[in-house]
Amino acid sequence: MTKPKQPRLTPALFHILLCLAEEEEKHGYGIMLEVRERTAGAVKLGPGSLYWSLDRLEEAGLIEPIPEVASADDAKRRNYYRLTTRGKVTLSEETQKLAIIVELARERAVIE
Template identity: 40%
Template sequence: MADRNTPPLTPAGFQVLLALAGGAAHGYAVMRFVEEISDGTVRLGPGTLYRTLQRLVADDLVVEVASESPDPHDARRRYYELTDLGRTAAAREAELLSRLVAVASDAGLLGRRRSA
């Protein structure tokens, strides 16, 4: 869920912010995280991922950071991390999704029956 200063998050945008909530990561790690947490049902392709990252950077929700890895192959990778605004936007979106899941549960959509 966005506030007045933050555009609404797309599902891909929220997934990227969620992947970065644990710390800085490069694009491939973000793609793997999303695939793993969705049990393979969601796959962010490179085009979607990098367009999403560009938008998140433009909206000041994510910043590009330097790699701290000594691995020379890592020097070519771009790392990203959440800004304070990005963390706030992700938390608000998680709260909204939590409320939606509660309503879905009450409506019997999650395999539970609604109590009378």
């Protein structure tokens, strides 16, 4: 089996991964609201881009749907997702890169 192609992590994808980093599974709408809240509306996902992004992440093996979550009535309509190990690794690597960038920027006093 070939290694799934790693998608370029756009801000939207990154935020979705970040969103799922908490140890609980979330459904699409929940992710959408959380991303919007966390970024103060800077990253705004519509339903189309949301599910498109989830597809890409799933395809790359970074997240996985949870087949059955017996959570009352909306279980029929919603897929719940969680990070895979690979997803966790990727997220931490990416964050690491960002941290280095942030560190560099701070040394040069780009930000405080």
